[in-house]
Amino acid sequence: MAVHSSNIIQDQIDQLLQWLSGFGKTEDGGVTRLLYDESWQQAQEAVKGKMGAMGLEARYDTVGNVFGRFEGTEKTDKVVMAGSHIDSVVNGGIYDGAYGVAAAMLAVERLKQAYGRPKQSIEVVSFCEEEGSRFPVTFWGSGHITGRLAEGESETLKDTDGISIGQAMRACEFEAPASLPLKREDIDSFIELHVEQGGTLEKTNASVGVVSDIVGQRRYHITVEGESNHAGTTPMPERKDAVVLSSELITNITAMARRKDESMVATIGKMEITPNVPNVIASKVVFSLDVRHHSKALLEEFEQELENLYAVQAEQCSMNVSSNCWMEVEPVPMSRAVYETMHKAAESLQIPSQLMISGAGHDAQVMGSYYPTALLFVPSEAGVSHSPKEYTKSSDLEQGVKVLEETLFRLAY
């Protein structure tokens, strides 16, 4: 391959991101693009236009994903796909999702200029939705092309104004849910480039992170039931204090997670106390628990240990502890063949890379359950994400584009 001029790529990717951030720009420099809203429509339409201008064959699918196809000379029945999502959280950063779309466009444009048509067809994808910011569903875009969405879902899932996804789709002239197509069978591999949204790369000084696994997640509601009583007249040994037992459980749960495995994380982010009054002993606490790891076996083992913990501690206090797992997402390994290609691409460019686990979900998680998939990270300054303060240095953005370009070259040319 040709030697890249650093400044050109940095300028190009910066320009593309600034251009995209103009759609749905917020007062403090972030973006708000919610599925099927006006800013989203403008952004997705602009991406489609830009793909067309690049000479790609650009089209919407029925739900509003945009694909820009660069037809291969030899193998056209299966495509190499690269991209990410165009939607954002409310007042999110300008890199999350958008970087993956912009980088894929830029990489393909550069390959086209340098080498012309590939042997295998390439598609750049701008998924319509990943964040779950407007409707109570995530991965609406990748879920659609993998055929994993249930029919009729689009009529039952509603935003806070009571508008269903189906209604919102039709208002944008996309199709009604009954027409949802089955899984796309023509995808050979999928590559996503994304900002890390964590602090691992920043600490290790690697420019890019090659993801081997995306963690599985289990989310629980833990309910601790005690007995409400007067804070002044109930002696300590006679209390059934739901806050005290919850506190002991939280201390033990997080200590157990740390002991279990160094890459296991357990988070209690939400607590609801009843009655939540300073001078009344709490009768009930419901707290959330979010556990993540890339080994399903370890998640199952940990769940069993948690159940034992609840049983033992509840009995000690003559109280009741119950646990409800309301969300279970399986860990998804990335394709070893694809991510090793990616790793070699980085090596050949002398870009320091690191093999890592992704603790967050991405389109690559859904795609990875159906197609050979790889996920590449660039550093996030201070790990900040879902915020206008989200930032990645131009030099890091450039390294990501270069590794993606080289990987696509190795896969499709």
Place this chain on the structure above:
Amino acid sequence: MAVHSSNIIQDQIDQLLQWLSGFGKTEDGGVTRLLYDESWQQAQEAVKGKMGAMGLEARYDTVGNVFGRFEGTEKTDKVVMAGSHIDSVVNGGIYDGAYGVAAAMLAVERLKQAYGRPKQSIEVVSFCEEEGSRFPVTFWGSGHITGRLAEGESETLKDTDGISIGQAMRACEFEAPASLPLKREDIDSFIELHVEQGGTLEKTNASVGVVSDIVGQRRYHITVEGESNHAGTTPMPERKDAVVLSSELITNITAMARRKDESMVATIGKMEITPNVPNVIASKVVFSLDVRHHSKALLEEFEQELENLYAVQAEQCSMNVSSNCWMEVEPVPMSRAVYETMHKAAESLQIPSQLMISGAGHDAQVMGSYYPTALLFVPSEAGVSHSPKEYTKSSDLEQGVKVLEETLFRLAY
């Protein structure tokens, strides 16, 4: 003294309580009488009327406390006072406060019938307010006659509709705040009879509890400041999780309280988590801490130990913990002379009594800081209070009336 007929007293006290519960009765059998509201006015006016019908000299003071005076034959410059408060919490029980007022009326009526006028003047008091249910102030009644209320307070303290105490007073034809009198100097002793609102007497099978001390209370807001971060991408050792540190603190605080003294209580009843989202590490937790004990020295010692705990644990986690004591009520010892008279009264009646600490505040707490004061408890079924389910057996109500009557006899006849 004459031998009492049990059934008569039980019937009389039951009737008085039923009659009082008619003012502000709620659907589920409780009462709501808030300072200066209509039900309160009707109840206080009815009490005044009943006192008059009993032959007592009944009057309001400027803020709406009602006194029924039974003039002594010898010592009339200082009175023996007995009673409690007429107001309630929202949908409270029919015993809290009302029992002390009704029992004092009944005891004095029975003494009058049996022995005529006392040597020393007796006053039955129905304090206008103790609960703090309408305005952000407690002990408005006893606070008034002890002269501890600040002038002007009645214009700044407002209910949730924005009505000041002063406005509400004037609407009931009580006087404006500038006319608040100084402390009443003519009170020789004060005796309050109250339901326990706890489970101590029920467990020990004593019919009455003679209170030696009312606990002091310190209430704190503890603020734990960590760092908000992604629940998936932040490794456990790098977290500054405000929920985890708060849980450790709560476990330690309650364990420390149990070790400190068997009658110390520490309650964390309220927690506010920021941002309180399942998949975000909490950046901040503010929790309440209510500590009670009857020794001021022990409360001070414990506060110092808490400060040390916060400092050590905050440093270990590189986080910040700060504590704000927003309420400090000193412990109040009851008058040994008066409560020993009360204890002997119970003994002479062969009523099993128990010396105990009050973990809750009462009018006796305010009065006890200014006048020799005693507080007598009768059992509360299952310790339930501030609820329509509050209940005390008639036979226990009777024992309380008998001890109060005998005590007043010993003090004033």
